[in-house]
Amino acid sequence: MNKTILLMENKKTILDAYMHLLEDEGYQVYPAASLEDAKNLIEHKNIHLAIFDIRMVDEDDPNDISGLLLAKEPKYIHLPKIILTGYPSYEYVREVMGATENGIPAAVDFVSKGEGINKLLDAIEKAFAQQIQINEMLKFHWTNEGPVSFAHLASLLITEEQTSAFSDVCGEIEDLFRRMFFAYNQVNFARLIWNRQDEVCLEVYAYRDGVEEQYLITLGQKMLIDSQKTCFEKLAPKSFLSARWEKRFESMHYAIIQWAYPGINLQNAKLFTNFFIEQTEKTVRSSMETFFTTALPAWHQPKSNNTVMNSDCRSVWSPRENTKTLALEWKAILDKMTLLYKNRISLTALPDQGNLLFELPNGKRYLFPDPVHYYSEMDFPEWAKDDIVPGIGINHTNRLLVDGFQIIIADFSNLQFAPKYMDYIAMENSIRYELIDNTNLQSLLDFEENLAKLRDLSENVNASNVEPEFRKAWNVILSIRQAAAEQIDPDPLPYFQYLLTEGVRQLMNVDAEVHYSPRELQHWLHNLGTTSILCKRLAEKKEKIHQPARNITNSGIEIDFNKHEVRVNNVLKELTPTEFKLLAYLASRKGLLCTYDMIIKEIFGGEIADIQTEKSRLTTHILRLRKNIEPDPKNPIFIKTISGEGYRLDNNG
CATH class of the missing domain: 3.40.50.2300 (Response regulator)
Structure with missing residues (x-):
């Protein structure tokens, strides 16, 4: 050297x-x-x-x-x-x-x-x-799983201005590794976990005195790497122990960070994309349930410094602040896409009606609300402004690894303040647009129409009527929505609003002058169909959104629907969204038997695929509810069990 x-x-x-x-x-x-x-x-x-x-x-x-x-x-x-x-x-x-x-x-x-x-x-x-401190004696071993040389890495990172100094860029990158692993004897380069313009993530194994250490390395343009480090330091919760950054070095153009994952065997960890394809639906859902119930809630703790983000939800998530500009840009995109892909689909904007007419080559026609037009007139409710928390911002499934049942975050560059729903929506969109192996637009639109019909995020609909190639995605998306229902709220309205918002952002994030690949076009059209279907569903619910619910008072239990509060003997009780919904349903039929079937269909929605599983799920929620509202949960005076039949909220609790 x-x-x-x-x-x-x-x-x-x-x-x-x-x-x-x-x-x-x-x-x-x-x-x-x-x-x-x-x-x-x-x-x-x-x-x-x-x-x-x-x-x-x-x-x-x-x-x-x-x-x-x-x-x-x-x-x-x-x-x-x-x-x-x-x-x-x-x-x-x-x-x-x-x-x-x-x-x-x-x-x-x-x-x-x-x-x-x-x-x-x-x-x-x-x-x-x-x-x-450059380790001149450090040996490098390149496996056949990832990059094959420093020149390969340089080719992924180099900018147009640096092309004339390619050999120096290679040396600059090599020196960063020789500095990072100054005390080591050898570094083995394994998988290229992800790469995007000017930034990569590598799996490496470092050896010192015969002992192996496993790391993920992020390497890229200095500003991007530093942004990732800053986001992690500011937003990662103190309870988040599954990853930590250990070292950082920089050169003129690049920076490198070493990430350690205690207790994780990176050799066994699969990219989530491969894990989804290779594993059974049950295994995938179990891993995601663990992630959504343990890892994600730790991130979703409000921070004291997010007042700017709370100020205006629309300013955070709107693709453009000026709706007139938005409409003009959208028209230009629609015109160009229709012209470029006239043999694949016909898109006709009906601005007077606020609709879009889809016509497929087979003659199938769909009339849907124009998502951008609908979005520009959509009112976000007041609660949206108070729902901003630190989020992971996973927008691609290859940013996640899975070791056993543990999902590992392999990219911290998208950490940001965002509504709680956005991490669930990002994961749902990754399943929808990256892992569904079907290019038939009509089948995709039918799939999305069925998803939009769900009355409740906790609804568990049997997938028997869903086309076979969609069933795994269908059930995994339902599990994501059920996790959102459990952790946030089962009401689909805010979830669909945020899903629409993110969809519109992606629709507008195109260059009408670029000729996209068939796969990219498919994703764009799929997104257009999805957001249009969401608009239709939201429009159907619009009249019901602001109708005030009637408060219920029942023998010491007071349920205030407007404030979403429950008081027992004038003492405020903290209930989860599902517990609130369950108590409200029982109270609406006070003194009457509510059978298992009735409660399951009302609270969880849809067809009952496995009655024993659903009864067990219901029993868990009843026990939690009793713990919150009963003076003595083991001897309940409010919620009575009717053996073999169901439950009843007594009049004289």
């Missing part, structure tokens, strides 16, 4: 002399006779150490500290520097050796030209040993 040094000196004779002396010592030297030369070399060459003269503009001007100012520029603070000057002073030493705003000194050493070459060589050797 060549150790590279940038040497900046405005006197050519001195520059040449020092350059030859350093080259004789085995260093690769890049000479810079001006500030501009130095900047250009730093930004286009893989520089390990810089040596700066202080006076770079006017050697005779005692106020010229241009070299010093360059050393202190935040853009170059990552680069270790030695100040070499013929005008040493205590003031200069203090200025460059003191910590900057980033906590990093502008220079690591200060050498007077009068002290001779040996003093400079000692300072260089010390800098490489203490500040730069």
Whole structure:
């Protein structure tokens, strides 16, 4: 490995002399006779150490500290520097050796030209040993599962401006790994977990004295990696122990973070996409249930610093603030997509009606509300403004790994404040658009129409009437919605509103000038159909949304539907959405038997596929409800069990 040094000196004779002396010592030297030369070399060459003269503009001007100012520029603070000057002073030493705003000194050493070459060589050797620390003896092993070389990694990350310096980019990336694993003997590169423009995630195995350590490494443009680290530090809950970042290093263009996953065997962990395809529906649902009931609630704790996000839900989630601009952009997208794909689908906007007419090549026609038009006029209820929490923001299934029944987050770059529903919706959309293996648009629209008919998020509808290739996706999506019902609210209205909002964002996130692949078009059309169907469903519910429910008072139990509160003997009780709904149903039939079948259909909805499973589920909720409202849950006075038949809320509790 060549150790590279940038040497900046405005006197050519001195520059040449020092350059030859350093080259004789085995260093690769890049000479810079001006500030501009130095900047250009730093930004286009893989520089390990810089040596700066202080006076770079006017050697005779005692106020010229241009070299010093360059050393202190935040853009170059990552680069270790030695100040070499013929005008040493205590003031200069203090200025460059003191910590900057980033906590990093502008220079690591200060050498007077009068002290001779040996003093400079000692300072260089010390800098490489203490500040730069590149493991020259580290061995790399490339498996056939992921990237095959540093050139391969560079090709995934390099920008157009960097293409002329490709070999330097390769060296820059290699040095980051040699610094990250300075105390190790070997690093094995396994899977490329995910990659997107300017950023990748790798599975690596590091060896030190024969002991293996497993990590995920995120590597990419510095701003992106730092954003990921900042988001994790600000938003990850303290109780989140399944991942932690351990080290971070940076170069001129890139940064690298080492993520540890205690207790996880990364070799056994599958990408969620593969896990979904390979495993049974029951196994997939069990893993997701664990994730939604244990991991996700830990993230969804309100933070005290999210007041800005709470201010206006629409400003957070609207693709455009100006609805007129939104309408014009949407019309341009529709016109272009219709023109480009006229042989696959006909889209006709009916602005007077606020509708879209779909016509498939087989003659099948659908008339749906125009989702963008509907969205622009949709009113978000007041509760939406108070529902903002830290969210994971998983928008692709390959950002997740599964080890046994534990789902692992492998990407923290999308952490953000968002409504609670958005993590559930992101996962549902990933299943819908990434894992359904069907390209028949009519079948997809029929699937979405059936999903939109659900009266309640907790509804468990038998999949026997769903086409076979859709059944796993159908049941997994139902399990996601049931988790949202349990953790947030079973009412489908807010869930569908947020689902529509995210759908509109994606519909607008296209470039009408780009000719998309058939698969990308399929996703866009699927999304258009999904959001249009949601609009139809929301429109049907519109009249019922704001109807105030009648409060119920029953023998010490008071149920206030507007406030969503329950009081027992004037004491406020904290109930889950399902418990509230269950108590309200029993109270609406006070004194009357509510059979198991009646309660299950009302509370959980749909057909009863397995009565014993549903009865067990109901019993669990009854026990929790009794624990909340009964003075003595083991001897209930309100909710009575009618053996073998069901339950009854007594009049004289």
